[in-house]
Amino acid sequence: MSNNNVECLECGADVRVPGNVMQGEILKCGDCGIELEVTELNPLTIDLAPMEMEDWGE
Amino acid sequence: MSNNNVECLECGADVRVPGNVMQGEILKCGDCGIELEVTELNPLTIDLAPMEMEDWGE
């Protein structure tokens, strides 16, 4: 996993991580389209983003 | 009224005012014993201190 890529938990493809990645950022896998959540920055940890999420303030 | 004296409101005697006089300070007239209250610093204004006053925190 190069320092700015992670492996998609669904299909294993490489998923790019922005340099200024944010806590809780949602990364979309270019291959399978699944959404991954950055659950921790140090160390960089990801998980599948929750299916149902409310929109902020709705 | 020299700059650090005031005239007693009761008996007219001179009452000394400390250099670092405080807002609300109580000045006792040396002659008649009445208590004067510094109600304002600028300009220095005094009044008869209230007769019945509670003690702080009692």
Next chain:
Amino acid sequence: MTYVLKIGGGAGVDQHAVTRNLAERIQAGERWVLIHGTSAAADELAARMGVAVRTITSPGGHVSRYTDAQMIGIYGMAAASVNQQLCSELSGYGVRVAGLTGPTVITAQRKQAIRAIQNGRPVVIRDDFSGRITGIDRDLLETLLDAGYTPIIAPLAIGEAGESLNVDGDLIAATAAHALNADLLMILSNVPGLLRDVNDPTSVIEHFALHEIERYENFAAGRMKKKLLAAREANIEQVILADSRLANPIDAALAGAGTHIWREGQHVGHHA
């Protein structure tokens, strides 16, 4: 007859005009429950504590306060200080008040994972202490009303884990109105009502029937959307969305000012 009044917490709300008018009506024998907002007070307290007020944008562009663990404490205290002021003011007019600063008066469910946009990119927010209202202590309100007290409710709720939560004031008012089967829910804020043209304050939509509400929702922007949602959730005889910046705002609203939403679609009747 029980009436529910919500006054906004925004800066533009004229609290004194409202409390004076409300006191007159309570003294004349009407039963009211008062719900208040706290946004201006919370911003001010945060500033005095050197805590930055952070906002987050929803995917749909909706911006609102981000209530993290530190902010919810500030929010709860600010809500209490507004509540204390309202109690003092109304009590000064001779009204018997019961200030309820919660959080146990309202139950809510904390939004565990919220999708938002931060620095233009999608994020999951997990430490926001806002909640969706799940209930209100109706017995407490009825007990107080029956004993002749005016309950004054702060917009603070309790979550399932006992944590304090920021909940929407308009929706609290709707929940209270529904729970009490109130005859009227009045929401006073710094806008004249639902406007046909949001830039033309004279274009107030005067009245419509509750079942037509969907048709009118696309006129609503920002906060007004929440007020129409509140009207829908209250689902009671009459809801009025009116302006708090009038001399006697409650009288004016009851005499026809603002937007009137009737469940049975009656025409606007003089209510007072």
Next chain:
Amino acid sequence: MTYVLKIGGGAGVDQHAVTRNLAERIQAGERWVLIHGTSAAADELAARMGVAVRTITSPGGHVSRYTDAQMIGIYGMAAASVNQQLCSELSGYGVRVAGLTGPTVITAQRKQAIRAIQNGRPVVIRDDFSGRITGIDRDLLETLLDAGYTPIIAPLAIGEAGESLNVDGDLIAATAAHALNADLLMILSNVPGLLRDVNDPTSVIEHFALHEIERYENFAAGRMKKKLLAAREANIEQVILADSRLANPIDAALAGAGTHIWREGQHVGHHA
């Protein structure tokens, strides 16, 4: 039977042990009114707001908080945040609570002119927002108790000009106990009770009759003087001054721990 409990706002008070024990007793059917202090919370909030906590000394050497116009706002919010925490905790144990953060629950008279010592010299203080209690909303407390609620009262009162005032928590408890003709007033704090030797925590004076109280007052120092004054003002069957830092502090006190003051001078009986 109605019992009044006062828990101190000082840092050394173990709030959780008290709330757990109180919840058990309420769930077992006892009727309690809870009054809490706020000194630690007020100091903490003032520090977070960068406001210095000023104290002033009485001619007799008694030091207490100087609650000027700025501090009373901080004090009111801190009191509300303690109230909200207690509501959440007790509610978490299944107790139906009514958090009352006032100020309208307690009426008081602001001390217009107070003699104090500042920098070692006598001064008149005119901008202190403390008050002498003149009344309590007994109907509100009885209404809530009769409906099965536990009122939780913050130490904030309203003055004649509608201003919020800092009032003594022990004296609120005494006023409430007297107004409700309570069967018991229990004051829990971070001391075991009235001590014969203030430096020997085992020298607790176990019990005496209310009419003998004068004889015991010279044992009291600092805060304990207020607690004996509260016992006198309550003028009810039983007052207990005990330690909050025990596992089940209320049970322990009712089983005999602490100083018991009986109006009719009965012996200490197991109360629970």
